[in-house]
Amino acid sequence: MDTSVRSRFQKNCCPLAEEVHDLLAKVTTSSLFMEFSTRLEARRVVRTVRFRRGSSIFFQDVSRGYTDKEPIVHLRELAKVGRVGYMGRMVMLEKDLLEALHGDFVALITQQLSSRQSAWVEKVLETHYRAMEANQDPGLSSGYLCDIHLGSGTTKLMYMKHACDARACSGCQEQTINVTGIGYGRGELQKFIFSATSENMNADIISILCPHLDLKCLFGLTAAYPQWSRLIFRHITKKMPCVELEVRKGVEWELHWRVGKLNSDSFGNVEYYQDEMEKLPKSVWMYLPFDLMNITKVVIIQDSLSSFPEELYSVLAKITTAVLYFEYGSVSEARKILQTISFQSGPNVAIIGLSDEKDEELILPWDRLANFSRLERFGFMVSMSKELLAALDSDHTLLSMDHSLPVPVTCWVEKLVEAYLDRQGNQVRCLRRGAAGYELVKAGKGDAIVHSGVRRHIHFHEYSNENLMLNELKIAIVVQNIQ
Numbered sequence: 296m297d298t299s300v301r302s303r304f305q306k307n308c309c310p311l312a313e314e315v316h317d318l319l320a321k322v323t324t325s326s327l328f329m330e331f332s333t334r335l336e337a338r339r340v341v342r343t344v345r346f347r348r349g350s351s352i353f354f355q356d357v358s359r360g361y362t363d364k365e366p367i368v369h370l371r372e373l374a375k376v377g378r379v380g381y382m383g384r385m386v387m388l389e390k391d392l393l394e395a396l397h398g399d400f401v402a403l404i405t406q407q408l409s410s411r412q413s414a415w416v417e418k419v420l421e422t423h424y425r426a427m428e429a430n431q432d433p434g435l436s437s438g439y440l441c442d443i444h445l446g447s448g449t450t451k452l453m454y455m456k457h458a459c460d461a462r463a464c465s466g467c468q469e470q471t472i473n474v475t476g477i478g479y480g481r482g483e484l485q486k487f488i489f490s491a492t493s494e495n496m497n498a499d500i501i502s503i504l505c506p507h508l509d510l511k512c513l514f515g516l517t518a519a520y521p522q523w524s525r526l527i528f529r530h531i532t533k534k535m536p537c538v539e540l541e542v543r544k545g546v547e548w549e550l551h552w553r554v555g556k557l558n559s560d561s562f563g564n565v566e567y568y569q570d571e572m573e574k575l576p577k578s579v580w581m582y583l584p585f586d587l588m589n590i591t592k593v594v595i596i597q598d599s600l601s602s603f604p605e606e607l608y609s610v611l612a613k614i615t616t617a618v619l620y621f622e623y624g625s626v627s628e629a630r631k632i633l634q635t636i637s638f639q640s641g642p643n644v645a646i647i648g649l650s651d652e653k654d655e656e657l658i659l660p661w662d663r664l665a666n667f668s669r670l671e672r673f674g675f676m677v678s679m680s681k682e683l684l685a686a687l688d689s690d691h692t693l694l695s696m697d698h699s700l701p702v703p704v705t706c707w708v709e710k711l712v713e714a715y716l717d718r719q720g721n722q723v724r725c726l727r728r729g730a731a732g733y734e735l736v737k738a739g740k741g742d743a744i745v746h747s748g749v750r751r752h753i754h755f756h757e758y759s760n761e762n763l764m765l766n767e768l769k770i771a772i773v774v775q776n777i778q
Contacts, residue, residue, distance in 0.1 A: 310333070310336055311336055311339075311340070316339070316340075316343055319340060319343045319344050320343050320344075322344050322345065323344075323345040323346070323347060324344060324345075324346060324347065324350065325346070325347045325349070325350045325351070326350065326351050326352075327341070327344060327346070327350070327351070327352045327353070328352075328353045328355070328504075329341070329352075329353070329354050329355065330355040330357060331354070331355070331356065331357065331358065332357050332358045332359075333358060334356065334358055334363045334367055334387075337354060337356075337367050338365075338367055338368065341367065341368050341373075342368070342372070346373065346375045346376050347375060348375045348377075349375070349376075349377040350375060350376045350377060350378075351376070351377060351378045351379075351380070352373070352376055352378070352379045352380065353379075353380040353381075353382070353504055354367055354379070354380065354381050354382065354383070354391075355382045355383065355507065356381065356382065356383030356384070356387050356388065357383065358383070358387060359384070362386055362387070362389075363387065363390060364390065365390055366390045366391045366393070366394035367381075367391060368394075369394060370394060370395065370397070371397075379395075380504065382507070385412070385415045389419055389422075392416075392419050392472070392474075393419060393422065393423055393426075395472050396419075396420070396423045396472070401471075401472065403416075403420075403471075403472045403474065404471065404472065404473045404474070405473075405474045405475075406473070406474070406475045406578075407475055407576070408474065408475075416474055475512060475516070501516075501520075501523050501526050501527060502526070504516070505527055505529075505530035506530060508530075513527055513530060513531050514531070514579055514583065517531075517579065517582050517583060521581075521582040524582050524583070524584055525584060525587075528584045528587055532587070532588075537554065537555045537556060537565045537567075537589050537591045538552055538553075538554050538588045538589065538590050538591065539552060539553050539554075539555075539565070539567070539572075539590070539591055539592045539593075539594075540552050540590060540592070540593045540594070540614070540616075541572050541593075541594040541595075541596075542593075542594065542595045542596065542607065542611075543594075543595075543596045544596070544597065544598060544601045547577075548601075548603065548604055548607055549574055549575075550574070550575045550577070550580060550607075550610065551572035551573060551574050551575065552572060552573060552575055553567050553569050553571070553572050553573060554567070555567035565591055577606070580606060580609075580610050581606065581609065581610075584613070585610060585613035585614050586613040586614075586615070590614055590615065590616045590617075591616070591617055591618060592616065592617070592618040592619075592620070593614060593616045593618070593619050593620070593636065594619075594620045594621075595619070595620070595621045595622070595623075595632065596622045597622060597623050597624050597625065597628065597629075598624050598649070601624065602625065602628060603628055603631075603632065608631070608632075608635055611632065611635045611636045612635050612636075614636050614637065615636075615637040615638065615639055616636065616637075616638060616639065616642065617638070617639045617641075617642050617643070618642060618643050618644075619636065619638070619642065619643075619644045619645070619646075620645045620647075621633070621644070621645065621646050621647065622647040622649060623646070623647070623648060623649065623650070624649045624650055625650060626648075626650055626652055626658060626678070629646075629648070629658050630656065630657075630658050630659075633646075633658065633659050633660070634660060638663070638666070638667075640666065641666065641667070641668035642666075642667055642668060643667075643668055643669045643670075644667060644669070644670050644671070645670075645671040645672075645673075646658070646659065646670070646671070646672050646673070646674075647673045647674065648672075648673065648674030648675060648678060648679075650674075650675075650678070651675040651677060651678055652678060653677055653678055655681075656681075657681055657682060657685055658682065659682070664685070664686065664774065664776075665689075665776060666776075667774070667776060668775070668776060669773065669774070669775050669776075670772075670773070670774040670775075671771070671772070671773050671774075672771070672772040672773075672774070673758065673769065673770075673771050673772075674769065674770065675768070675769055675770075676703075676704060676707055676768045676769065676770050677768075679770060679772070680711060682772075683708070683711050683753075683772070684711060684714075684715055686751070686753055686772070686774050687712065687715050687735065687753070689735075689737075689750075689751040690736070690737050691734075691735070691736050691737075691750040691751065692733070692734070692735040692736075692750065692751045692752075692753065693732065693733075693734050693750055693751070693752045693753070694708075694712065694732045694733040694734075694735070694752075694753045694754075694755075695731065695732035695752070695753070695754045695755070696708060696732055696754070696755040697754075697755060697756055697757050698730075699757045700755060700757055701768065703768055704755070704768060704770055707768075708755060712728075712733055716735075721738055722737060722738050723735055723736070723737055723738060724736050724737075724738055750777055751774065751775070751776055751777070752773075752774070752775045752777055753772060753773070753774050754772070754773045754775075755770060755771065755772055756771040756772075756773065757771070758770055758771040
């Protein structure tokens, strides 16, 4: 029988009955999960159960009030176990981490640690090194430590107990330890530690662990084991049905987000778990399945002096959103961004141009405009002629303008509309023109389309144009497809 064992000891520290130990002695499993408040009982259980080769074990230590002087288990006793995980308070897991550090070739990877958590890991490493020095380990003098920064809070520290050349090193059994900070529990920092004796991850342990982890830890797990990202994300979606993303430039390009849930009391409104956006480490960008997320809003802000990195395009290619707010400084890069990102049906899009450069091509694939619910376009008048002409190309178009628009803007709009009508010839009929605006209908559609209620409404708003020259005038256009 292929058995997966889950045990949860009572928090009143009652020992397991002998009948339970007798039952466990008959069990052979490939996956063991233990939540316990007595390390002595956990130690007895793990020595009672038999394991298949490549098995996974996860210990969730909720014990308090004392410090254990021994690890739960010596890893050398688990010859068939491929992966052991620990979760608990730092003070309780010190001996377990020291035990995991024993090996000929150890790689320690830390992710998302606070300063106190990092100090704790460094203290444990120093204790381990001094113990080896005190024992006069013959391989110590030729060992080495290599600190590799992977960026965004991720560090890989490698230790080799004995010196060996490249060929010998390639044959070494690497023992990998992943340490991820979880957060705070009743004033005491907690740790989530993966200790591995092989690089083969068992899917069973993922299914066991994920229900017990918060969002930050789940995404840390995704970064550590990208091959299981889809499996992990099934648990993430249960905790974060809605996501808002923001791309902005600091010292380097940063990706921020916040997660929430749909408010059941009001249609379409999102109740976010936090007020402020949280920065996503760059090391996890490529491992998050954005294509599976319900992304309710994307904000992209680019100044005129920056360009988007390729890894950002890779992220945006996975995104499908209902709302986009986009400020751009480069027309060519803006066009590429708008061709990369995907939209849900009937999206609301706002595009703000900070560049006055003239462009011979449309910044937005306007064949997609028919699927938009609302498009707000802000920018310099001289750079938007082609976009207005493309927006006019609809079966039934209503165009209106604010009476407060500057005269040069009004003349510019009227000139473009007349140019469009001249170009279309008999293909477009103008039903109404004047100070209030225009109403255009394509020929052959008949009066039925006028009364159907399906139309495109283009409205020009007043924009900030104080003390600007003619070629610096800005316009604000709202395009709505009304059903």
